[in-house]
Amino acid sequence: METFDYLVRGAEHRAKDAILSINHANELLFKLLLKENNEYLIFSDIAKYMNAKKKMIEQNKNSVFDIAPGLQTVGFTEAIKRLELLCEINVPDSLKRSLMYLNKKRNEITHYEINMEQGEFDDLMNKLQKSYELTVEFFSRHVDELENLIDEARFEMTADDFFEPDVEAMADEAYIDYLEGAYEDLGEGKW
Template sequence: MEFTLLENGTDSLKKAKVSIEQFEALHRQHSYHQLKDAIIFLNHGIEILLKYILSSRNESLIFKDIKVYIKAKEQLKHMSPKEKGFGIHLERNMPTIFDVPERDLGNKKLETISLREALNRVEFLCDIEVTQEFKNSIFLINDYRNNLTHHSIKLSSLDEERLIKVLKTLYDNVLDFFEQHIPGLMREIDNERFEVTSAEWEEIQREMQEYYYERSMSDLSEDDY
């Protein structure tokens, strides 16, 4: 069984939508894990599909260090197929660059890029337009995801409602964006949209702009010391 970047990405988007719907349908006390799952799955789906776009152009674009990637490709040519059952060599048992030992890469890791770097490469290496509003939405969800994964977050009831609006709007915008650059994507995903009014979306945009302005000023203050 093989799962491709496209399948993994679309699967995560589907799970994100289900989690958003479950969070709204269930009593808050019993549905907080659904909000967490929605953040994690949406972030993951976006990251994987951005990498799919890059990989479709050239697989090397999804790796941090192109030199390590090239070294792995060189070593891969000398690796034998992995034997699975009865010593038979099958196409699906062929090694990949991730099977190349670190010792053959100068003890360096073959690592893929982050979501933010994937977004930058899609915009500047693939010449795909990415609006600042779209990037801000993705960065906000990515920040929530990182806090959930590495620390914790505390939300008021008002924060929860705002976050749900951001998740819904970003989900819809993500479908539109990827459908433009991955033809047929909508056939793989439930294309029923969430309903967010223009006024709600404008309010979300203002809040995100304020958030990133305050964050940038905080970064500048830290640099002063």
């Protein structure tokens, strides 16, 4: 989202990814809050969950999904209802409205397409940013260190990144060394 204003091409693709990611992240975070209250709350059919849980215990498995991989979990709308009614966690109306709007856009992207004029796209980007801010504000009250986790997730490092030298930085350092040597050769002193 931070790059939208600087992109000449590709903003639509990034907007699509941001909408899908924020929508999915909210669903997972709502489920996390439900699970922290009681795991069964994340499952659509609690009877099927209980059956799978019983078999999981009997068979000494680690997860109900080892027993019943087809168990369905609730979507974010149902998760919000359960949080509010069963866990007594109030979800602000502004966040719910924002997420409903994004969910509508997610559905349009996933199941069809979106055609927008520039003004509509700019409005979508503003709403997307606001939704992100409301999400972080709400879940930061319920998930320890959420903002730090988000910051850390932005800077992922692959094994290649870790083990391969930063050639660009090495080239920059070599150029600086060259300039310093040239400066010294002119009798201007040591850097």
